[in-house]
Amino acid sequence: MDLLYENTWKAPSPYNPKLKLKDIYIYDTTLRDGEQTPGVCFTKEQKLEIARALDELGVSQIEAGFPIVSKREAEIVKAIASENLNADILALSRIRKEDINKAIDCDVDGIITFIATSPLHIKCKFKGKRLEDFFDTIVECIEYAKSHGLFVAFSAEDGTRTPLEDLIRVHKLAEEAGADRVHVADTAGTATPQAMEFICKALTCSLNKAHVGVHCHNDFGLAVINSIYGLIGGAKAVSTTVNGIGERAGNTSLEELIMSLIVLYDVDLKLNLEVLPKLCRMVEEYSGIKNPKNKPIVGELVFSHESGIHVDAVIENPLTYEPFLPEKIGLKRNIILGKHSGKRAVKYKLKLLGVEVEDKLLDKIVERVKELREKGEKIDDEKLLEIVEEIKRIKD
Structure with a gap:
């Protein structure tokens, strides 16, 4: 992954102050x-x-x-x-x-x-x-x-x-x-x-x-x-x-x-x-006090992305939609597939699973992902592979 800020784990901001706080x-x-x-x-x-x-x-x-x-x-x-x-x-x-x-x-x-x-x-x-x-x-x-x-x-x-x-x-x-x-x-x-x-x-x-x-x-x-x-x-x-x-x-x-x-x-x-x-x-x-999924810093969803626009940018450079890289605190980001997903997100997930498909099939897979998610089905890795096989069978 080609990071814009190759040697940092956070995107700099010209507005956040650098406090000279010592011995804290x-x-x-x-x-x-x-x-x-x-x-x-x-x-x-x-x-x-x-x-x-x-x-x-x-x-x-x-x-x-x-x-x-x-x-x-x-x-x-x-x-x-x-x-x-x-x-x-x-x-x-x-x-x-x-x-x-x-x-x-x-x-x-x-x-x-x-x-x-x-x-x-x-x-x-x-x-x-x-x-x-x-x-x-x-x-x-x-x-x-x-x-x-x-x-x-x-x-x-x-x-x-x-x-x-x-x-x-x-x-x-x-x-x-x-x-x-x-x-x-x-x-x-x-x-x-x-x-x-x-x-x-x-x-x-x-x-x-x-x-x-x-x-x-x-x-x-x-x-x-x-x-x-x-x-x-x-x-x-x-x-x-x-x-x-x-x-x-x-x-x-x-x-x-x-x-x-x-x-x-x-x-x-x-x-x-x-x-x-x-x-x-x-x-x-x-x-016994469960953290909400969107709990800042360590919540399950904090480094998860679904929106197609966001995912495209995050694949290019995670710092576009993350304040710091999750690896800094021992976490990993997660690309979630759903109704907002685009071709790049689906292709990225398939690549992680070692699967390559041609563009025509990819369009149909994306369409099927959106359709099933809007019906309430969760699109995990196993479900995504099932969708791929289903689309391949239809093609054949």
Whole structure:
């Protein structure tokens, strides 16, 4: 196949910015926030397999679970931590020493500790309390975790509905106590891209050592773009889940985020992209949440083509109707025959099957393909060969 862009796997665009984003990394929470999807409960073996695949992909940190939830959960988190993966293993923890001790017992590399900070959450969850009433506890718990050699990320739950001055105040407090990272948590998925950029810029300018991470939910379908705008605003870390699973509408989709950053924003994340399809299928199977066929990046139809005009162009150069070559992530394109197919598509499919026919027969085969598809029959390889034999018999 003669590619117009012989030495690239994506067609360049003069409009997509090349962001100078440095030291960006992923901390994946499929095994914790992803598992909080109603009805999802991974087994120990499933969690271990997913963790190994995430590590093979090359994510920097894996949030393995919430050890205080149960004895079984703590055992699984400890088992993942004992795998000696390249990724750092994190555990979720409230600002309570018993939670931190559970995480320490699991031999994790770090914790993500959190408390709600928005007026709505404080009013409904901590009746009669103010945000300031938790400051001493936040400092004490972060210092305690750091004294045990843990990486500490502090997350202000419902941060995007917290007044900015309060968000900055609590995160500066966490930084002064030793937090390595602070999170902008869009807990209800209500932020806009512009708001995420604004908040992350304000936080980044206010902090000295700690860097910013973003944790976005997808209630309005904005989790991926909100995460990207958080990075544009100065954040360094992004929370993701495989296939975007998670509570309600889910979290930032791992595969959509990384391919958007790599293809559209020209960010080198140094990931083993060929692992993506395997990882996404694995989580799809283990979670029981089936991906739609048109799921971005890994959906069954994403690299499939039927329309005659499209197929003709794709045969000439796939980048005409594909944003990047599927081989980059270990997938293959598929030419599907149907009512929109033309001669070139049918001829191409027959060539793949080792069949050559003269043009007069090809016209009749194309006509028969359209006719049968409009009657509801699926035109797979076997059916196509049957059509060829049928047309040949009629000719003879």
